[in-house]
Amino acid sequence: xxxxALSGNFELVLSTFGDQPDPQLRxxxxxxxxxxxxxxxxxxxAQEGTAPNLAAMTASERRIYDIFAQAEALGNQAQRxxxxxxxxxxxxxxxxxILIVKPDSVAAFQARIxxxxxxxxxxxSSNYTVFEK
Numbered sequence: 001x002x003x004x005a006l007s008g009n010f011e012l013v014l015s016t017f018g019d020q021p022d023p024q025l026r027x028x029x030x031x032x033x034x035x036x037x038x039x040x041x042x043x044x045x046a047q048e049g050t051a052p053n054l055a056a057m058t059a060s061e062r063r064i065y066d067i068f069a070q071a072e073a074l075g076n077q078a079q080r081x082x083x084x085x086x087x088x089x090x091x092x093x094x095x096x097x098i099l100i101v102k103p104d105s106v107a108a109f110q111a112r113i114x115x116x117x118x119x120x121x122x123x124x125s126s127n128y129t130v131f132e133k
Contacts, residue, residue, distance in 0.1 A: 023084050024072055030087070031068040032061040039096045060090045 028034035033043040033052020043053045043061070057065060064087055071083045 023087065024068065024080075027068050027072070030064070030091075032057055032065045058094075060094050064090055 023030055026036075028036040031037065032040060033045065033054075035044070037043065040061070043056055045052050052065070054062065054065070067083045067087045067090075071080045074080050074083075
């Protein structure tokens with residue numbers, strides 16, 4: 001799936017972004033031009049190690065780009081929170097992607113699949129899968 005999302009050849013990508021408490025830890029997703037900013041791949045740098053395509057950014061994308069750059073350099077948590085509050089407002093106003101929130105993992109499986117177990121976090125796991133007729 002990742003190669004399809006990176007190529008831009010998709011109608012829909014359903015992906016998880018993790019649950020890090022600090023947005024800076026997921027900067028590659030949320031900052032326009034980041035390596036995992038799937039919904040506007042055209043903003044990514046032409047070459048690795050160069051700046052993203054700032055000229056192609058909308059005003060709100062450029063502001064979000066600047067917010068992450070500013071917050072990264074700050075040590076004051078209150079100032080960082082103010083910047084990230086602004087980022088969340090801009091993101092919600094422009095809604096470039098639809099986020100689906102899932103508070104709990106849900107496990108489901110077919111009875112004919114053997115050698116599985118459900119972990120404490122409801123993730124189905126197995127060393128191998130046996131299909132019975």
